[in-house]
Amino acid sequence: MHYRKLMIVGIVAPxxxxxxxxxxxxxxxxxxxDEAATTADNAxxxxxxxxxxxxxxxxxxxxxxxxxxETNQKVAEDRKxxxxxxxxxxxxxxxxxxxxxxxxRSTTPDNWWSRHEAAMKRTADDIEADVSRLAGTVKxxxxxxxxxxxxxxxxxxxxxxxxxxxxxxxxxxxxAMKRALDNVKADGARKTEVEDARxxxxxxxxxxxxxxxxxxxxxxxxxxxxxxxxxxxxEGSVKRLDDRG
Numbered sequence: 001m002h003y004r005k006l007m008i009v010g011i012v013a014p015x016x017x018x019x020x021x022x023x024x025x026x027x028x029x030x031x032x033x034d035e036a037a038t039t040a041d042n043a044x045x046x047x048x049x050x051x052x053x054x055x056x057x058x059x060x061x062x063x064x065x066x067x068x069x070e071t072n073q074k075v076a077e078d079r080k081x082x083x084x085x086x087x088x089x090x091x092x093x094x095x096x097x098x099x100x101x102x103x104x105r106s107t108t109p110d111n112w113w114s115r116h117e118a119a120m121k122r123t124a125d126d127i128e129a130d131v132s133r134l135a136g137t138v139k140x141x142x143x144x145x146x147x148x149x150x151x152x153x154x155x156x157x158x159x160x161x162x163x164x165x166x167x168x169x170x171x172x173x174x175x176a177m178k179r180a181l182d183n184v185k186a187d188g189a190r191k192t193e194v195e196d197a198r199x200x201x202x203x204x205x206x207x208x209x210x211x212x213x214x215x216x217x218x219x220x221x222x223x224x225x226x227x228x229x230x231x232x233x234x235e236g237s238v239k240r241l242d243d244r245g
């Protein structure tokens with residue numbers, strides 16, 4: 001009798017252990033499936049949000065193009081002449097802003113930083129060209145990559161290192177443009193141009209300040225904000241075509 005009980009225990013115990021292991025395995029599999037489903041759901045929602053952002057910007061660009069065409073017709077009918085260079089500058093911006101929004105569709109976590117760097121450098125080049133026209137040669141001082149101008153230690157992570165180096169380089173350009181404009185004495189329309197240039201330099205500096213704390217995961221927010229601000233600026237420039245007649 002005792003022997004039979006031992007045999008039963010010997011048979012049942014491994015079965016119970018096996019059953020428990022199976023349940024633990026199934027539980028782990030269930031957790032993995034749930035996590036995968038949550039990740040996929042979050043990715044879908046994020047893509048939907050990006051698509052909605054692009055759609056809104058597309059509509060704004062279409063409205064800018066319509067307003068640009070109407071404003072050009074009005075200026076021509078009234079025989080007005082926009083400020084020298086403004087007409088060509090706005091025409092170029094209207095074309096470029098459409099491409100900027102379209103490029104959002106192919107922007108990814110892998111290519112966003114190179115695109116963001118290139119876009120900010122183009123903006124800096126454009127501003128510096130205006131500053132040079134108004135104030136003469138812009139003299140820069142070499143950037144120090146060991147630390148930022150405010151004394152903060154530069155990060156050593158792969159993305160953070162690229163970000164900090166870029167911000168340091170761009171900050172030297174911003175500071176140089178500010179110094180150049182500080183030496184300009186102007187009145188009338190030229191003073192307005194100087195103030196416009198100073199505002200753009202200040203805006204670029206603010207953008208760099210925000211970029212200093214950006215993380216790699218912020219890729220969409222940073223990119224969308226840059227393009228949206230470009231849309232804002234072009235929209236304002238189109239209105240000025242008529243205002244400055």
